[in-house]
Amino acid sequence: MKVVANSSRSTVQLIQVELAKAYLFRTLSCKDSGSHSIYCLANVYLAVLYYTTGQFQTAIYHCTLVMRSQYHSQCSSHVVQGERLPSIGQQVDNILGLAVLYKYIRVVVFNEEQEMHRVSVFTTELFAHYMHIRFQLMTNCYHQLLQTSLAGACHQYLKFLCNSHALFVTDVMLFRLAHNTKYLSNDPIPKADRGESMSQTNCKLDTSKLVELLQQSAVEHVRICHELELRYFGSFVTPDLEALCAYKYGQYERCLQLSIRDVRSLIINKYNCLCISIVPELTQLMDGDLTSLIGLAALVNSSRVQVVIMHPLSLSLYLISQCQIKLRRSVTSLYRTLDHFQLARFHAQMLRFLSDDLDLARESVLGHWIRCAVFDQVILKFVEQKILRYMSEIHTA
Numbered sequence: 001m002k003v004v005a006n007s008s009r010s011t012v013q014l015i016q017v018e019l020a021k022a023y024l025f026r027t028l029s030c031k032d033s034g035s036h037s038i039y040c041l042a043n044v045y046l047a048v049l050y051y052t053t054g055q056f057q058t059a060i061y062h063c064t065l066v067m068r069s070q071y072h073s074q075c076s077s078h079v080v081q082g083e084r085l086p087s088i089g090q091q092v093d094n095i096l097g098l099a100v101l102y103k104y105i106r107v108v109v110f111n112e113e114q115e116m117h118r119v120s121v122f123t124t125e126l127f128a129h130y131m132h133i134r135f136q137l138m139t140n141c142y143h144q145l146l147q148t149s150l151a152g153a154c155h156q157y158l159k160f161l162c163n164s165h166a167l168f169v170t171d172v173m174l175f176r177l178a179h180n181t182k183y184l185s186n187d188p189i190p191k192a193d194r195g196e197s198m199s200q201t202n203c204k205l206d207t208s209k210l211v212e213l214l215q216q217s218a219v220e221h222v223r224i225c226h227e228l229e230l231r232y233f234g235s236f237v238t239p240d241l242e243a244l245c246a247y248k249y250g251q252y253e254r255c256l257q258l259s260i261r262d263v264r265s266l267i268i269n270k271y272n273c274l275c276i277s278i279v280p281e282l283t284q285l286m287d288g289d290l291t292s293l294i295g296l297a298a299l300v301n302s303s304r305v306q307v308v309i310m311h312p313l314s315l316s317l318y319l320i321s322q323c324q325i326k327l328r329r330s331v332t333s334l335y336r337t338l339d340h341f342q343l344a345r346f347h348a349q350m351l352r353f354l355s356d357d358l359d360l361a362r363e364s365v366l367g368h369w370i371r372c373a374v375f376d377q378v379i380l381k382f383v384e385q386k387i388l389r390y391m392s393e394i395h396t397a
Contacts, residue, residue, distance in 0.1 A: 001045055001084040011217045014053070017086075018210040021049050025205040040066045040075040040124045047131055052086050053209070054193040060135045066128035067156075080127045082120035082170070089134075095173045096120050102169055123164060126171045129157040130178045154179060212249075215284065219245040241285065247319055248285045256323035262316040263340060290318060293382060297375055313344050314376040321383045325390050334387050341384055344376065 004017050024042045047062035082096045103119040243258035283291050
């Protein structure tokens with residue numbers, strides 16, 4: 001929590017947030033003698049982290065777990081550290097600032113330093129009550145909650161506050177803020193995660209977001225590598241995977257523009273580019289059709305080659321055609337794409353005719369290019385048939 005408290009919204013720092021969630025879930029899964037004592041604290045920190053990533057329903061769920069917990073007596077020794085909280089609103093930041101000012105006055109004016117060592121902290125269960133009310137109001141549920149329900153939540157909050165054996169000054173100020181609920185809506189709301197649904201709010205770790213962020217981070221590093229290659233090696237660079245990543249995440253318009261740019265660059269440079277070795281990690285960015293073709297090619301040639309190889313031009317044309325179909329582009333634009341397919345097929349055939357014996361050239365650079373041409377023919381034929389079928393459907397409709 002200390003690592004992510006002051007982090008921004010960069011990809012690497014979002015990965016740190018997801019890893020913090022994983023660590024807290026691992027903590028909750030422990031079954032040792034001290035596991036009950038940190039149950040409430042771990043769930044509160046999870047609620048805060050899910051809130052910062054826009055997963056509001058999951059944040060509410062973890063607050064509810066704390067409110068219904070039977071381990072309150074064992075968790076009393078643990079408190080929520082204010083300095084380890086990422087920003088969850090200006091109101092909470094103001095309360096922590098007032099607590100520091102309160103400590104300063106008590107120490108300087110009244111010389112009570114020994115009694116003022118813990119002021120920027122919150123009681124775990126009380127903090128969960130506050131967040132539960134706050135998160136529900138900030139997820140546009142206010143019009144759905146009857147005044148009696150809201151009053152009941154505040155009454156339960158007050159009851160727990162009165163039954164607490166020890167309170168911090170921050171607890172009192174936080175309750176006062178929650179009691180005047182109209183002040184809770186002043187803070188900006190983080191962008192909600194559109195992928196979240198009520199069915200996903202469970203006590204299991206969803207690693208899909210972490211995988212997505214790791215892939216995004218890899219693409220960002222590849223982009224930096226491309227910039228260095230362009231600076232030092234000119235046009236002889238490795239293929240750009242940014243378009244492939246955009247296609248993976250459904251950004252078809254962006255993927256289309258990037259792929260068109262790549263095709264133009266390859267044609268201008270006379271296809272002077274390295275072939276792509278399709279390693280298993282790269283197939284995670286591809287759709288089902290392309291992954292299936294790669295798998296079939298790997299099965300057919302398993303005794304000869306260890307990896308499937310393709311030219312960046314074929315990959316870019318594949319992405320262009322797929323995006324045009326998904327975006328329902330005109331037949332004219334698809335005809336232009338087919339013209340580029342003719343150029344790509346001619347380029348692949350020229351490479352294939354360079355040798356009559358693939359086995360003799362298998363270990364050479366020439367063999368690398370020939371294997372690339374073989375798979376390119378498969379890709380180009382597959383996509384060409386897909387475009388023609390799509391055009392036929394348009395004419396029929």
